[in-house]
Structure formats: structure tokens, C-alpha cells
Amino acid sequence: MSRMSRERLHLFDTTLRDGAQTPGIDFSVEDKVLIARTLDRLGLDYIEGGYPGANPTDTQFFSRPPKLARARLTAFGMTKRPGRSVSNDPGLAAILDAAAPAICFVAKSWDFHVTTALQCSLEENLEAISGSVEAAIARGREAMVDCEHFFDGYKRNRDYALACVHAAHDAGASWVILCDTNGGTLPHEIEEIVAEVVKLVPGEDIGIHSHNDTENAVANSLAAVRAGARQIQGTLNGIGERCGNANLTSIIPTLMLKSAYAGRFEIGVTPEALAELTHASRVLDEILNRAPLRQAPYVGESAFATKAGIHASAIIKDPRTYEHVPPEAVGNRRRLLISDQGGKSNVLAVLGRLGVEVAPDDPRIGRLLEDVKAREALGFSYEGAEASFELLARRALGTVPEFFRVESFRIMVERRHNALGELVTVSEATVKINVGGEIRMSVGEGNGPVNALDQALRKDLGAYNDLIGDLELVDYKVRILTGGTAAVTRVLIESGDATGERWFTVGVSPNIVDASFQALIDSITYKLLRTGAAPV
Numbered sequence: 421m422s423r424m425s426r427e428r429l430h431l432f433d434t435t436l437r438d439g440a441q442t443p444g445i446d447f448s449v450e451d452k453v454l455i456a457r458t459l460d461r462l463g464l465d466y467i468e469g470g471y472p473g474a475n476p477t478d479t480q481f482f483s484r485p486p487k488l489a490r491a492r493l494t495a496f497g498m499t500k501r502p503g504r505s506v507s508n509d510p511g512l513a514a515i516l517d518a519a520a521p522a523i524c525f526v527a528k529s530w531d532f533h534v535t536t537a538l539q540c541s542l543e544e545n546l547e548a549i550s551g552s553v554e555a556a557i558a559r560g561r562e563a564m565v566d567c568e569h570f571f572d573g574y575k576r577n578r579d580y581a582l583a584c585v586h587a588a589h590d591a592g593a594s595w596v597i598l599c600d601t602n603g604g605t606l607p608h609e610i611e612e613i614v615a616e617v618v619k620l621v622p623g624e625d626i627g628i629h630s631h632n633d634t635e636n637a638v639a640n641s642l643a644a645v646r647a648g649a650r651q652i653q654g655t656l657n658g659i660g661e662r663c664g665n666a667n668l669t670s671i672i673p674t675l676m677l678k679s680a681y682a683g684r685f686e687i688g689v690t691p692e693a694l695a696e697l698t699h700a701s702r703v704l705d706e707i708l709n710r711a712p713l714r715q716a717p718y719v720g721e722s723a724f725a726t727k728a729g730i731h732a733s734a735i736i737k738d739p740r741t742y743e744h745v746p747p748e749a750v751g752n753r754r755r756l757l758i759s760d761q762g763g764k765s766n767v768l769a770v771l772g773r774l775g776v777e778v779a780p781d782d783p784r785i786g787r788l789l790e791d792v793k794a795r796e797a798l799g800f801s802y803e804g805a806e807a808s809f810e811l812l813a814r815r816a817l818g819t820v821p822e823f824f825r826v827e828s829f830r831i832m833v834e835r836r837h838n839a840l841g842e843l844v845t846v847s848e849a850t851v852k853i854n855v856g857g858e859i860r861m862s863v864g865e866g867n868g869p870v871n872a873l874d875q876a877l878r879k880d881l882g883a884y885n886d887l888i889g890d891l892e893l894v895d896y897k898v899r900i901l902t903g904g905t906a907a908v909t910r911v912l913i914e915s916g917d918a919t920g921e922r923w924f925t926v927g928v929s930p931n932i933v934d935a936s937f938q939a940l941i942d943s944i945t946y947k948l949l950r951t952g953a954a955p956v
């Protein structure tokens with residue numbers, strides 16, 4: 421099983437396009453940029469950014485696309501309208517104009533959809549496929565085609581479904597992706613049908629796009645690979661319409677850690693990047709503002725959790741007794757009710773990633789770990805708030821100066837009629853800050869209490885004013901955590917500055933304003949620390 425003899429499998433992520441169809445998910449441009457960077461670091465081959473021209477968010481995303489280190493940014497869109505010329509189709513123009521090196525067209529491949537939904541002739545649809553692919557290639561783009569409803573179409577009109585594949589392939593598409601759009605096809609059917617397709621078109625040019633409606637999207641993707649397909653499309657954490665898409669968070673470790681696949685195939689994800697998989701999964705959940713699924717394979721909180729008793733004592737003797745893969749391989753950790761050894765190495769790993777140097781046997785690490793555990797019990801989560809974690813760690817190591825101290829703050833919320841007789845709610849915050857022994861009082865106004873508090877806090881920080889001038893709040897997320905007798909609020913704030921850097925801070929309290937206050941203070945402190953501010 422030498423490296424040379426392994427075949428290359430390509431991973432195509434559609435979290436930002438198909439994943440955005442998930443009920444309740446509404447990505448901002450900032451969210452999309454952050455997710456794209458996370459996917460790029462993970463080592464995916466293609467990142468589908470969205471559908472330029474279809475909505476303002478996607479259009480804006482493609483107008484200033486993130487710089488990716490290795491993944492190819494891909495624009496998604498429909499093939500040209502039947503009956504129109506390539507040059508006379510504004511929808512196609514928006515896709516061709518998008519700043520992305522690759523384009524993935526979606527095309528109908530089920531005759532019933534062509535005649536019923538598109539209402540054009542079967543021949544016109546084939547021309548739309550080949551014409552769109554040719555137009556993309558003429559513009560210097562890599563062209564791919566998603567054959568929508570391919571498996572349902574194949575079962576009803578095999579020849580036409582295959583004609584669509586040929587139309588795309590013959591026109592020069594680098595990949596033709598067979599889509600189980602309704603998600604109802606089972607693994608044995610996928611394997612049989614893909615095996616037939618790759619007799620006609622080389623498997624190196626065939627991809628699979630599965631939906632999870634029978635909870636087989638991962639199994640279907642693997643079945644397609646066994647039958648010869650060499651590109652897998654899916655989403656991080658399996659998000660997507662209805663029951664979701666094929667879950668890349670499960671597929672990636674399966675391909676890398678299971679010998680049946682690892683021995684035959686190679687993907688763009690390195691073992692080092694694989695060790696960041698749990699982190700990437702949690703980052704997405706934080707952006708989506710939802711609780712990570714505890715039972716998620718590989719990356720879930722419970723994936724390697726064993727209750728005390730005979731299982732736990734066997735695990736201590738040798739983890740292989742109850743674990744199918746080592747948790748560290750995917751950046752997760754073993755959880756035992758007795759002596760949790762995973763915590764320390766985890767903290768050291770994160771510190772290493774943040775560039776904080778400390779000896780593994782430093783007693784302050786143990787204290788930091790206790791602190792993190794106590795805070796996590798209160799509801800803090802540092803997976804999505806690395807700036808707050810870095811401050812906590814640096815404080816434990818004694819390297820964060822006290823730049824300023826907030827002596828007190830007060831917030832008023834007033835609901836009244838304005839001069840026009842409209843009912844308005846305005847907030848006013850007063851903050852008393854001690855900067856180098858000097859007391860400063862500032863008042864801020866806002867449309868809500870957090871906004872007013874932020875305005876007041878940053879209004880006058882004395883000597884630091886110039887240093888925080890470009891600090892801006894990019895995003896603000898609130899989650900109510902229930903459990904125990906009272907609900908607590910966790911606030912996650914994303915901040916940025918003129919350098920383009922983004923950082924995340926967290927606050928937890930039964931009171932939403934107090935939780936926001938903690939996250940705001942962490943954000944300002946982190947910014948001052950980063951700019952190398954000298955305490956006054």
C-alpha cells in the first residue's frame with residue numbers, strides 16, 4: 421500500500437450552497453468567508469461558495485471572494501435557459517462573471533423534470549448542458565455538471581439520464597456528478613448504477629452527491645466510490661435541506677482511518693488537518709448558533725465517552741478495547757468519568773496552535789485546566805471563542821496586563837413615543853472606567869442595551885483610543901442554555917479590525933447584558949494585547 425499506488429479521491433464541499441438550504445440557516449457574507457477558510461484549512465479540493473446572481477449574499481460573497489490556499493472556489497448555477505443563446509442569458513452571465521476558477525452547473529437529467537419543470541424538449545436540455553459547459557471553458561473556467569435527480573431519472577429513462585452525462589462529459593466537463601436529489605436511493609442501487617455509468621464515462625470524471633433521506637448519504641457516497649466514482653460532494657456536519665447532505669465530517673475520517681479506503685485512496689486532507697476536524701465541526705455549530713450534536717460520529721462529545729465500570733477500566737488498560745479509532749486522530753478526546761487524561765493534552769495542543777509557549781509539566785497548566793472545566797460547567801464554550809480562551813490561558817500564565825478596569829456600568833431602556841408619535845425603544849448606557857488610575861465616565865446610546873453598552877465602553881479609553889479606533893463588532897450571537905434550574909445566556913461576539921483579522925469572544929451569565937459585557941471586554945482586551953499596547 422505504497423503512496424504511489426493509491427488513487428486520488430476528490431472532495432467537493434457544498435456547505436455554503438446546498439448546506440445553506442437547511443431550514444433555519446441563514447449565512448451572512450462574514451459567516452461564509454469564515455466557513456470557506458475553515459474548509460480550506462481542512463484540505464478540501466473544491467468549495468462551492470453559492471449561486472452568484474441568485475441572492476445578494478452570494479453575489480456579494482463572489483464580488484470579494486476569500487483567498488484560499490489550496491481549495492478551488494466554485495460558483496454554482498443553472499445551465500443556460502433552453503431556447504436562449506449563451507450570450508443572451510443574464511443568469512448564465514452572472515455565473516460566468518463570478519470571480520471563481522470553477523463552475524458547477526446543475527442540470528436536469530430526469531426526462532419527467534425536463535418536460536414538466538423546464539417545459540422544453542429533451543434535446544433542448546442536452547444543448548443547454550453542452551452549451552453552458554462550453555461557455556464556461558471558453559471563459560477559462562473549470563466546468564462541472566451536477567446531474568439532478570440522476571438516479572430517479574436512470575430508473576425511469578436510462579438512456580436519457582446517460583445522454584445528459586455524455587452531453588456534459590463530451591462538452592469538456594471535468595466532473596459529472598450523479599445526484600440523488602430526493603435522497604431515497606439505497607446503497608446497493610447506487611453501487612449498481614454507478615458501476616454501469618463508469619463503463620461509459622471514466623470514473624475519474626464521475627462524482628456522487630447524496631442526500632440523507634434514508635440516513636444512507638454517507639453509505640451511498642462510499643458505495644459510489646467502491647463502484648468507481650472519484651469525487652464526493654457533501655457538507656460539513658451533514659447540514660442541508662430536509663434530512664441533510666452526505667456528511668463530510670464522517671466521510672473524511674472514514675476515508676483516512678479505515679484501511680479499506682485508506683489503503684486504496686488518497687485525499688487532500690493531511691493527518692494534521694484531520695486532527696482539527698472536531699474543531700472545524702464545532703466552529704460551524706457556533707456560527708450556526710446551535711448546540712453540537714453529542715452523538716455525532718467521530719467529532720461528537722459522546723463519540724469517545726465511556727461510563728465508568730468495566731468498559732472504562734478496560735479502556736484504561738488499552739483504549740483499543742472499546743474505541744474503533746484513536747480520538748486524537750480527529751481532534752476529539754476520550755471522556756471517562758474517572759481521571760480524564762485527555763484534557764491536558766488538549767489544552768497544550770490549543771496553546772501550541774495559538775503560539776503560546778509553555779512546558780508540558782508547568783503546574784500552571786493544571787490550574788488553567790481546572791479553570792476551563794469550571795467555566796465550561798457554567799456554560800462557557802471555548803471551541804468558537806479562541807480569543808477568550810487565549811486571554812484565559814495567558815492570564816493563567818501571568819502575561820495579560822490590566823489595561824483598564826470597569827468600575828461600574830448602568831443601562832436604561834426607555835420605551836416611549838417620539839415626536840412623530842411612533843413607539844420607540846431606546847437604550848442609554850453609562851460606564852465608569854479606570855484607566856491608569858484616572859476615572860472616565862462615558863455615555864452611549866443605542867437601539868438596544870448591548871449596542872449602547874458597546875458605544876459607551878469604546879467612547880473613551882484614554883491612551884488606548886487610537887489603538888481601538890478600527891475595532892468593529894462583526895457579529896453577535898445569543899444562545900439560551902437550559903439545564904439545571906435556571907437558564908443562562910451565552911453570548912458570542914465576532915470582532916474585526918482594519919488588518920482583516922477576526923476574533924471571537926464569549927461571555928456567560930444569567931443576564932444577557934452581563935454576558936455581552938464580558939464578551940465585549942474580552943474583545944477590547946484581546947485587541948489591545950494584539951496591538952502590543954503598553955498598560956498605562
Ligand SMILES: [Zn+2]
Nearest residue numbers: 438601629631
Ligand atoms: Zn443537493
